[in-house]
Amino acid sequence: MASPLRLELTTPSIDDRPVFVTGNFCDWLPDVRAFQMQPVGPGQFVYEFPPNTELPEELVYKYTRGGWDQVELDASGEGVANRIVLRTAGVKREHIPHWRWFGSPYNxxxxxxxxxxxxxxxxxxxxxxxxxxxxxxxxxxxxxxxxxxxxxxxxxxxxxxxxxxxxxxxxxxxxxxxxxxxxxxxxxxxxxxxxxxxxxxxxxxxxxxxxxxxxxxxxxxxxxxxxxxxxxxxxxxxxxxxxxxxxxxxxxxxxxxxxxxxxxxxxxxxxxxxxxxxxxxxxxxxxxxxxxxxxxxxxxxxxxxxxxxxxxxxxxxxxxxxxxxxxxxxxxxxxxxxxxxxxxxxxxxxxxxxxxxxxxxx
CATH class of the missing domain: 3.40.50.1820 (Alpha/Beta hydrolase fold, catalytic domain)
Incomplete structure (x- = not known):
């Protein structure tokens, strides 16, 4: 059975921190190991929801680098709205220009x-x-x-x-x-x-x-x-x-x-x-x-x-x-x-x- 949803992420902000996807499918916990994305290249990550994963019809979510003090930001270093995708969307390609740095918008x-x-x-x-x-x-x-x-x-x-x-x-x-x-x-x-x-x-x-x-x-x-x-x-x-x-x-x-x-x-x-x-x-x-x-x-x-x-x-x-x-x-x-x-x-x-x-x- 094919995965109902695959997330593909690119980011120019490259460091050693892992990337997680979190949302209404995991009680918004920011660092659940089961939802950690896999690196596939510099600044490139993917995550496939397992075929047997119970998902809501509409996923509401964000990306983090291990905590809410390391959540995704926009190109100006400000917060972004929650993302939304249907569980049957197939492949979803996304881009994140910046991330919060342990509570600060910059290092x-x-x-x-x-x-x-x-x-x-x-x-x-x-x-x-x-x-x-x-x-x-x-x-x-x-x-x-x-x-x-x-x-x-x-x-x-x-x-x-x-x-x-x-x-x-x-x-x-x-x-x-x-x-x-x-x-x-x-x-x-x-x-x-x-x-x-x-x-x-x-x-x-x-x-x-x-x-x-x-x-x-x-x-x-x-x-x-x-x-x-x-x-x-x-x-x-x-x-x-x-x-x-x-x-x-x-x-x-x-x-x-x-x-x-x-x-x-x-x-x-x-x-x-x-x-x-x-x-x-x-x-x-x-x-x-x-x-x-x-x-x-x-x-x-x-x-x-x-x-x-x-x-x-x-x-x-x-x-x-x-x-x-x-x-x-x-x-x-x-x-x-x-x-x-x-x-x-x-x-x-x-x-x-x-x-x-x-x-x-x-």
Whole structure:
């Protein structure tokens, strides 16, 4: 008699822990030996329910690595809903991007090393000095590799508790990515200029005054990037140099790619404040990217009635442009429940890093 159900599981997060399936067929016990999956390759497991096993008509279940403190998680390190399958389904193929690590969403040994690159960087054309941190992969000192670099704005809200609005927790997200070997990117965290933030992240005249975005971008490409490339083992070309941020930080990241595509070839654009710079659609028409460019754009439908439509319009404008007759590679991620908050940008961050800097495999 053939088995009524075979579960086939793949996971990029590879370690020595066994994998169990648990659910309404075993009182939800997370580590029953009879329901331990068999490894068949790196990150590959199978389990066949014995033909004589009494199963409910509909199985409700999850996967663990030996306990509820080691249960499956999604790609951003958050909990997932119960899985459901009919006992007569035959073969069920599934994928798990991440697992809880003994109660934590990440292994603390995989956290990046955070160093202060400078406390008072001077920015020509902007009066305030700037604090900059570097986040190196946890195993940076154990390799001789060269790494892509991602420059991120609003450093006060990137790691730690965050200043006022919360934190992206990029250090924790990079530890999460390290569990599936997608962490080999150097992050540069650049603090904003507090009251001058609007001016330094815009280019045209606004209610806050004339924009100084060009001075800010010149600081990154002429002062900060050369220092980073001299100090660390980087891949300095535009195909391995990214820039990203949210809100006004998303807007200035777009302009970085539009104005300096020979420097920034990877853009992480979260909830960009396109409304403050309507001229950006015309600027986009003139884009001539000298190298293949990738743009990860995110917006939440709960942010405002115009956020997602504006991003779609901008993406459509860019898609009509290209390099050597080829389209720019754009990924648009829309969150129906997304609001204009750090918690949503934090969830999106690991997905964006993977898409921008790694080939997509499942």
């Amino acid at each position: 603390p040994l995989l956290l990046p090393k955070i160093d202060l690159l400078g406390e008072e960087f001077k920015v020509p054309g902007i009066s305030q000095v700037r604090r900059v941190h570097v986040l190196l992969p946890h195993d940076y000192e154990q390799t001789n590799k060269q790494y892509p670099v991602l420059y991120l704005h609003d450093g006060q809200n990137l790691f730690g508790g965050g200043a006022g609005y919360g934190s992206w927790e990029v250090d924790q997200k990079m530890a999460l990515l390290a569990a599936r070997n997608r962490h080999e990117v150097i992050l540069i965290s650049i603090d904003h200029a507090h009251d001058e933030r609007i001016r330094e992240f815009t280019f045209h005249r606004t209610r806050a005054g004339t924009g100084k975005g060009q001075f800010y971008l010149d600081f990154i490409r002429r002062t900060l990037k050369p220092l980073v490339d001299r100090t660390f083992r980087t891949l300095p070309d535009p195909e391995h140099t990214g820039i990203g941020g949210s809100s006004l930080g998303g807007l200035i990241s777009i302009y970085a790619g539009l104005m300096h595509p020979d420097v920034f070839g990877r853009l992480m654009v979260f909830s960009p404040s396109l409304w403050i710079s309507p001229k950006i659609y015309f600027d986009a028409i003139r884009l001539q990217a000298p190298v293949p460019m990738k743009i990860y754009a995110y917006g939440g439908e709960k942010e405002s009635s115009y956020m997602v439509p504006s991003i779609r319009r901008f993406n459509e404008t860019l898609l009509r442009q290209g390099y050597n007759g080829k389209p720019i590679d754009i990924h648009l991620s829309v969150d129906p429940a997304g609001t204009h908050q750090e918690v949503h940008w934090s969830r999106e961050f690991p997905k964006a890093v993977e898409w921008l800097f790694y080939e997509q495999t499942n």
